[in-house]
Amino acid sequence: GGPDVVEVMSALGVFSGSPHGSISMASLDLLLSYNDFLELDSGKGQGKGEDAVFSLWWPLLLGLSTRVGDARHDVRTKALEVLYAILRTRGHAFSGHTWAVIFKGVLVPMVDSARTDDSQQVRSRYPSEAPAETIDPSSWLSMTGASVLDVIISLFKQHKGKGLAEILLGDLLALLESFVCQKEEGLARLGIRGMDSLLTTLWDLERDEEGPTHNTQHHRGSSPRRVGPSLEEDLVCKSLCRSMTMNLCLDF
Numbered sequence: 001g002g003p004d005v006v007e008v009m010s011a012l013g014v015f016s017g018s019p020h021g022s023i024s025m026a027s028l029d030l031l032l033s034y035n036d037f038l039e040l041d042s043g044k045g046q047g048k049g050e051d052a053v054f055s056l057w058w059p060l061l062l063g064l065s066t067r068v069g070d071a072r073h074d075v076r077t078k079a080l081e082v083l084y085a086i087l088r089t090r091g092h093a094f095s096g097h098t099w100a101v102i103f104k105g106v107l108v109p110m111v112d113s114a115r116t117d118d119s120q121q122v123r124s125r126y127p128s129e130a131p132a133e134t135i136d137p138s139s140w141l142s143m144t145g146a147s148v149l150d151v152i153i154s155l156f157k158q159h160k161g162k163g164l165a166e167i168l169l170g171d172l173l174a175l176l177e178s179f180v181c182q183k184e185e186g187l188a189r190l191g192i193r194g195m196d197s198l199l200t201t202l203w204d205l206e207r208d209e210e211g212p213t214h215n216t217q218h219h220r221g222s223s224p225r226r227v228g229p230s231l232e233e234d235l236v237c238k239s240l241c242r243s244m245t246m247n248l249c250l251d252f
Contacts, residue, residue, distance in 0.1 A: 013027075061102065062105070065106045067079035069110065088158070099162060113144070114190060119140075157204075173195075177191070
């Protein structure tokens with residue numbers, strides 16, 4: 001028989017970390033091709049079902065997550081593209097529990113690279129100044145951080161209906177709050193951008209769930225309006241209040 005699929009993908013993951021950029025990029029392209037191959041071959045039992053997430057996809061997802069922290073801008077950008085493509089096309093088959101594991105073990109850890117970025121970052125000279133961010137390919141924070149948050153929030157939006165709000169919203173808010181509430185301006189900017197995107201996503205989803213008749217008069221026998229804030233609203237309000245309280249006296 002031929003080589004085991006997991007072994008092949010693991011090998012490609014190793015090659016994606018090659019010091020030679022051409023080898024890294026070619027390996028990532030092949031990983032994306034394997035995603036297409038497994039889609040076509042799913043009728044033979046490869047890459048299908050919840051068990052496949054951990055036996056087949058988990059090593060690949062972890063490898064790509066690690067590669068998103070690569071020092072080379074083109075490599076980490078390609079790794080993020082491949083990771084998002086796989087999760088976007090495969091995610092419909094994953095349960096809410098599996099998505100929670102993917103968020104906590106694969107997606108959220110990618111953001112740690114922002115905390116370890118030691119490249120030179122811009123800083124406001126006075127509170128009302130908003131200088132342009134650094135355009136430095138070596139800077140993970142300014143060149144990749146926003147894209148990673150966009151992927152995380154996009155996947156959360158796509159699969160929120162599987163109970164992800166109850167499982168993950170508190171953790172996501174705490175992550176963004178931890179970025180906002182510290183002294184490094186670049187991290188704070190990234191956290192504010194992510195917070196804005198997440199809250200906009202929640203607002204859009206709430207409007208979609210309520211439908212066009214939300215403001216119409218309720219008739220006898222209709223469901224009563226919800227009294228008091230929802231769990232999501234409570235979490236968001238508390239997080240925003242903490243963030244504002246801790247940052248009102250900062251100089252940027």
